[in-house]
Amino acid sequence: MTPRQNRSRDRADRGIPEATVARLPVYLRALHSLQERGVATVSSEELAAAAGVNSAKLRKDLSHLGSYGTRGVGYEVEYLVYQISRELGLTQDWVVAIIGVGNLGRALAGYGGFASRGFRVAGLLDADEAIVGQEISGMTVENVDRLEDLIAERGVSIAVIATPAGAAQGVCDRVVAAGVTSVLNFAPVVLSVPDGVDVRKVDLSIELQILAFHEQRKAGGPGDYDRLAGDGPPGATQYVEAVEA
Amino acid sequence: MTPRQNRSRDRADRGIPEATVARLPVYLRALHSLQERGVATVSSEELAAAAGVNSAKLRKDLSHLGSYGTRGVGYEVEYLVYQISRELGLTQDWVVAIIGVGNLGRALAGYGGFASRGFRVAGLLDADEAIVGQEISGMTVENVDRLEDLIAERGVSIAVIATPAGAAQGVCDRVVAAGVTSVLNFAPVVLSVPDGVDVRKVDLSIELQILAFHEQRKAGGPGDYDRLAGDGPPGATQYVEAVEA
DNA sequence: ATCTGTGAAGCCGTTCACAGCG
DNA sequence: CGCTGTGAACGGCTTCACAGAT
Numbered sequence: 001m002t003p004r005q006n007r008s009r010d011r012a013d014r015g016i017p018e019a020t021v022a023r024l025p026v027y028l029r030a031l032h033s034l035q036e037r038g039v040a041t042v043s044s045e046e047l048a049a050a051a052g053v054n055s056a057k058l059r060k061d062l063s064h065l066g067s068y069g070t071r072g073v074g075y076e077v078e079y080l081v082y083q084i085s086r087e088l089g090l091t092q093d094w095v096v097a098i099i100g101v102g103n104l105g106r107a108l109a110g111y112g113g114f115a116s117r118g119f120r121v122a123g124l125l126d127a128d129e130a131i132v133g134q135e136i137s138g139m140t141v142e143n144v145d146r147l148e149d150l151i152a153e154r155g156v157s158i159a160v161i162a163t164p165a166g167a168a169q170g171v172c173d174r175v176v177a178a179g180v181t182s183v184l185n186f187a188p189v190v191l192s193v194p195d196g197v198d199v200r201k202v203d204l205s206i207e208l209q210i211l212a213f214h215e216q217r218k219a220g221g222p223g224d225y226d227r228l229a230g231d232g233p234p235g236a237t238q239y240v241e242a243v244e245a
Numbered sequence: 246m247t248p249r250q251n252r253s254r255d256r257a258d259r260g261i262p263e264a265t266v267a268r269l270p271v272y273l274r275a276l277h278s279l280q281e282r283g284v285a286t287v288s289s290e291e292l293a294a295a296a297g298v299n300s301a302k303l304r305k306d307l308s309h310l311g312s313y314g315t316r317g318v319g320y321e322v323e324y325l326v327y328q329i330s331r332e333l334g335l336t337q338d339w340v341v342a343i344i345g346v347g348n349l350g351r352a353l354a355g356y357g358g359f360a361s362r363g364f365r366v367a368g369l370l371d372a373d374e375a376i377v378g379q380e381i382s383g384m385t386v387e388n389v390d391r392l393e394d395l396i397a398e399r400g401v402s403i404a405v406i407a408t409p410a411g412a413a414q415g416v417c418d419r420v421v422a423a424g425v426t427s428v429l430n431f432a433p434v435v436l437s438v439p440d441g442v443d444v445r446k447v448d449l450s451i452e453l454q455i456l457a458f459h460e461q462r463k464a465g466g467p468g469d470y471d472r473l474a475g476d477g478p479p480g481a482t483q484y485v486e487a488v489e490a
Numbered sequence: 491a492t493c494t495g496t497g498a499a500g501c502c503g504t505t506c507a508c509a510g511c512g
Numbered sequence: 513c514g515c516t517g518t519g520a521a522c523g524g525c526t527t528c529a530c531a532g533a534t
Contacts, residue, residue: 019525025454029433043493052435055493056527063495071494071533088454089461096453103352110348113433113450118457157464158456181463182456184449188274188358190297198459200452204429205358207445208341209270209333211403211427212363214443216334218426219402264503288515301505308517316511316516 016087020061024084026051027058031081043074090118097123097156099171100163101131101141104186108162110137122154127167144171151178158182165189172199261332265306269329271296272303276326288319335363342368342401344416345408346376346386349431353407355382367399372412389416396423403427410434417444 030050034042044062048055062068062075068083069075085091096114098105101124108114109124125144126132132143142150150156159175161168161183168187175183176197183199185191188206191199275295279287289307293300307313307320313328314320330336341359343350346369353359354369370389371377377388387395395401404420406413406428413432420428421442428444430436433451436444 017525021458022451022455024458025448025451026435028454030435045493050435052437054527056529057525059494060496060526067495069494072492073534074493087458089457090454092461094453094457094460103348103355107348107352108449111449114453117450117454119450119453157460158453182460184452184456190271190275190295192297196463198456200456202447202449202452203270204353204356204447205362205364206267206270207429207447208339208359208364208403209273209335209362210267211429211443211445212334212339213266213269213332215339215402215427216337218441262503289517290515299505301507302503304516305504305518312517314516317514318512319515 016064020064021088023051023053023057023061024088026053027061028081028084028088028090031077031084034077035081039077041074042077042080044069047075085118092118094119094158095122095154095156096120096158096160097125097147097150097154097175098160098162099125099144099147099175100161100167100187101126101134101136102162102164105162106136108160108186109139119158122156123150125150127163147171147174148178151175151180156180158184160184160186161191162186261309265309266333268296268298268302268306269333271298272306273326273329273333273335276322276329279322280326284322286319287322287325289314292320330363337363339364339403340367340399340401341365341403341405342370342392342395342399342420343405343407344370344389344392344420345406345412345432346371346379346381347407347409350407351381353405353431354384364403367401368395370395372408392416392419393423396420396425401425403429405429405431406436407431 027047030047031042033050034047044055044059048058051058059069062080065083065087068080082091096119098108098121101109105124105126109121114121121139124136124139124141125147126141127144129143132141134141151159156175157180159172159180159182161171161175163171165187168185168189169191172183172185172191172193176193181197183191183193183197185199185201186203188203191201193199272292275292276287278295279292289300289304293303296303304314307325310328310332313325327336341364343353343366346354350369350371354366359366366384369381369384369386370392371386372389374388377386379386396404401420402425404417404425404427406416406420408416410432413430413434414436417428417430417436417438421438426442428436428438428442430444430446431448433448436446438444
């Protein structure tokens with residue numbers, strides 16, 4: 001027991017706090033936007049406003065990367081863009097495979113934010129013969145049977161799982177066995193993975209449920225306009241788990 | 246200055262910690278899954294495993310809702326499902342409008358997880374005349390010009406923004422002006438909203454960037470298979486902000 | 491004078507370990 | 513005895529406030 005978390009973040013790791021890492025992409029986006037508007041220099045106050053955080057937090061975050069600002073002046077936009085990009089590993093290309101080409105998989109395949117930020121989609125895979133062979137966003141959907149081969153051949157390092165809930169764990173096991181250690185999961189299930197594999201999860205219905213919680217606290221009921229249907233017997237709520245990603 | 250955060254979470258709020266709220270939907274899903282398998286009673290240890298958290302955390306989370314377990318036994322699945330559903334406000338129906346019917350909007354419109362959990366999609370809106378009038382998942386796409394009317398007529402309380410980045414803030418301002426206080430934002434921008442409005446953000450490229458950071462820390466480079474292109478001149482990274490959600 | 495970088499304090503969330511109920 | 517519910521300890525993140533660089 002006592003599963004000593006092997007988390008390699010003791011020190012010497014140049015340890016950037018997780019919370020900071022999660023905000024760096026936001027800063028990066030704000031900086032790109034400034035760059036497009038021709039801004040050369042920015043203060044922590046301005047950048048923080050653009051990123052939606054407070055300026056002390058921004059400064060502390062950036063201080064974990066190094067001293068890239070000039071006191072009395074601010075930060076040079078281009079330089080900071082480079083430093084953050086490098087820290088996040090975006091100066092290299094990452095090869096991504098999308099498994100599951102339903103509605104969501106299609107949306108992801110066509111998502112411009114991937115290609116433009118150092119992520120290259122190198123495969124669209126599906127198990128459905130009716131979908132395999134289709135042309136989606138300039139790529140041909142391939143059979144998921146070839147998953148292991150494709151990962152090895154194309155050097156896939158990030159797998160995006162957009163399958164139905166029932167298929168997700170199986171797909172995950174296969175990509176992990178094939179050597180992938182980073183998974184972005186859109187299926188509404190908790191994936192089990194061995195230590196050393198990172199899973200991030202995006203769950204649309206969870207986000208909505210969190211909003212509903214706060215909304216309920218504000219008004220005490222939906223809408224406030226007029227009461228519409230719903231509100232049936234408490235115990236009788238029908239949950240269908242009809243998720244299809 | 247000193248923008249005193251008007252965060253209405255001082256007390257009397259029956260204060261459930263935000264971190265707990267974010268996990269309740271996960272517990273709920275695990276419980277539904279148990280329910281389908283006919284399990285009537287579950288221990289904190291079992292439920293925690295199914296939800297991917299540790300059992301002490303689970304017990305503390307549930308303790309914020311009340312004492313719904315039985316010592317020496319565990320939790321009654323059905324009862325706990327009801328209590329969590331009620332706490333999250335899922336015993337009522339929430340009316341959702343999706344603005345922006347591109348690839349992602351389509352995926353969201355067809356997402357089973359909405360309808361099955363107390364969320365009713367009551368409108369698909371787009372600005373593009375070529376899309377307006379189309380039938381998507383059994384609904385006709387309507388013109389975003391009618392946004393305010395639809396919100397009022399149908400009692401929309403949650404707006405899902407799936408527009409391109411450039412349109413998002415404008416749409417957000419309009420839904421907020423029309424009385425909506427909960428927004429789920431898929432556009433890659435930081436939305437400004439007045440106090441009292443909740444915004445949650447889902448950002449695909451941010452998640453990938455966080456994965457890339459950790460992946461970089463493991464291997465020191467993408468793939469580990471062989472080095473492919475990339476790695477160009479540092480200052481020359483091309484960022485296109487070509488996001489179209 | 492201005493704005494960054496940072497110790498110190500405070501807050502929040504997690505984990506431990508056990509008291510207490512069934 | 514088994515398992516929940518919870519005070520207490522701990523650790524991480526945020527915020528404050530100011531020292532220090534330009």
